[in-house]
Amino acid sequence: MLPKEWKKQAVEDYADLLTGNAFRSEDYVEARESAIRLLRGDNIIQGSLRWDDAKHWATPYADALQRYEMQAGDIVLAMDRPIVNAGLKCSVVRQQDLPSLLVQRVARLRAKKNFDQGYLAQVLQTHRFIEHLRGQKTQTAVPHISPNDIREFEFPCPINPAEQRRIAQILSSWDQAIATAERLLANSQRCTRDLMASMLSGHRRFAEFSDKWRFVDLNTVFERVTRKNSAQNTNVLTISGEHGLISQRDYFNKSIASANLGGYTLLHRYDFAYNKSYSSGYPMGAIKPLMAYDAGVVSSLYLCFKLREDVDADFDFFRHYFEAGLLNQEIEGIAQEGARNHGLLNVSVTDFFKLKLHIPTAPEQRRISEVINVARSEEARLQAQVQALRQEKSALMSQLLTGRRRVKLPDTETEVQA
Structure with a gap:
């Protein structure tokens, strides 16, 4: 039930929509003062625009392109x-994003007369709109x-523009x-990355430690985990x-594993697993420890290992060491480019456990x-x-x-009504 001062209509009733121009990639130019940025779908992230990998177009350009400004x-x-x-690649263009031209497969919306552009921007952030788009079928x-x-998306709004x-x-x-x-x-994450890179490589050290860092084989600190899932x-x-x-159930809301889990590897808390598939942020695959559960099982495609009980080593140090990608160069040396198959790196067990670790003494690790x-x-x-x-x-x-929940609109607009 809507208040009597409200109505429900479609986006097309409140806004004009334009899709961008099909600029030819072979006509892109290098960034320079006389070039203009092209606003592509890749530049849009949830709530803002990112120009790290901006493409540019030479200016001046034909009058026909002015509609895409x-x-x-x-x-x-x-x-x-x-x-x-779960977020929408939708943003509002800011003054610092100008000048720029709209590219094909990006929609631009401008509110029609007597409708507030800011209200429209908020509507396009709602869960209802995201679910509406998620429900559209593609071939x-x-x-x-x-x-x-x-x-065609319909939403409620007050008639009064104020x-x-x-x-x-x-x-x-x-x-x-x-x-x-x-x-x-973002600043905290950047500082942490810099801190990890400097401390885990030995470039930044504490005054109380002077022992030289050692190069050791991975299998001198870790041992392979091959236990089968006999516990079912x-x-x-x-x-x-x-x-x-x-857990796949927590991540995908379902299990996508085979019905028979007998051949899976059983991990206990603080065991590590190496996924040999490379992905965004993990060009040589990801190494992660089990911390969220007491136990779980992984595909036999994963390489699993744990700290040796007879070695004095700090679990957290190596958790951060692997996350910082300090094994990437070593892994790249044993996984040849031509051996990659559908994103899966060809890394043998023997080669993996002979990878070199560059590490300090256990007290310095701790x-x-x-820190x-x-x-x-x-x-x-944060x-x-x-x-x-x-x-x-x-x-x-x-x-809202x-x-x-309504807002008060006296002569001076004030608070949201309780």
């Missing part, structure tokens, strides 16, 4: 792979949406708080870059891991803060963008 406040939405990690391997999929504007202002203040928290998190454990694990070794653990804890705190802000904003959106 971006303006501050434009809403842009990637039409290929629009949903990533190709690349998930995509059409302009009509966007135009109420639209006030709601957008309130939600925008939450966006600003989230953006600030995300910048703090059904907690099938997969490796996630963000979450580490995680000191290094203590890195503090930095990672701060990262986790990550939780970002997540909490997003959840709080989402709850507020479900109230449906009319369940």
Whole structure:
């Protein structure tokens, strides 16, 4: 039930939608003062634009391209792979994103007269809109949406533009708080990466340690884990870059393993597993320890190992060592480019356990891991803060963008009604 001052209509009733121009990649030019950036789907991330890998077009350009010039406040939405990690590749163009030209397979939305652009931008962040797009069927391997999929989405809104504007202002203040928290998190992550790179390589050391770091074979510190799943454990694990070794049921909401788990390898807490498939952020595959569960099973394609009981070594040091990619160069040396098959690196057990580790004494390992653990804890705190802000904003959106909770509109616009 909507308040009487509200109505429900489709996006096409409130906004004009334009898709970009089909610029030819062979006509791209190097970045220079006389070139203009091209706004592609790859430049759009959840809530902002990223120009790290921007393509450019020479200027001046034909008058026919002027309709594709971006303006501050434009809403842009990637039409290929629009949903990533449950978030939508949708953003509002800022002044610093200009000048730029809209590229094919990106939709630009501009609110029509007497409708607030900020309110429209908030509607396109809602869970309902994301689920609407997720429900669209595609006939190709690349998930995509059409302009009509966007135009036909219906949503409620107040008739009064002042109420639209006030709601957008309130939600925008939450966006600003989230953006600030995300910048703090990104800075913390960058500092932690730099800290790990310098300390885990021995380039930065503590004054109290002077012993020379040693090169040792991996099998002098670790031993292979080959235990079969005789316990009939059904907690099938997969490796996630963000979450580490995680249950398939928790990650995919289902198990995608075979029915017979007898041939799987049984891992105990603090065992490591190496996934030989390379993926984003892990060009030589990922090595992750089991920390979230007491036990679980992994495919026999994984190489599994644990710290030797007769060796004095720090678990956290090696957890961070592997995560920092300090074995990548060694692995690359034993996994020839021509041996790759569908993303799977050809790494033999013998070669893997002969990889060289460059490590300090156990006391220095423990000191290094203590410092890195503090930095990672701060990262986790900031990550939780970002997540909490997003959840709080989402709850507020479900109230304000449906009319369940109204804003006061006296002569001076003030607070949200309790």
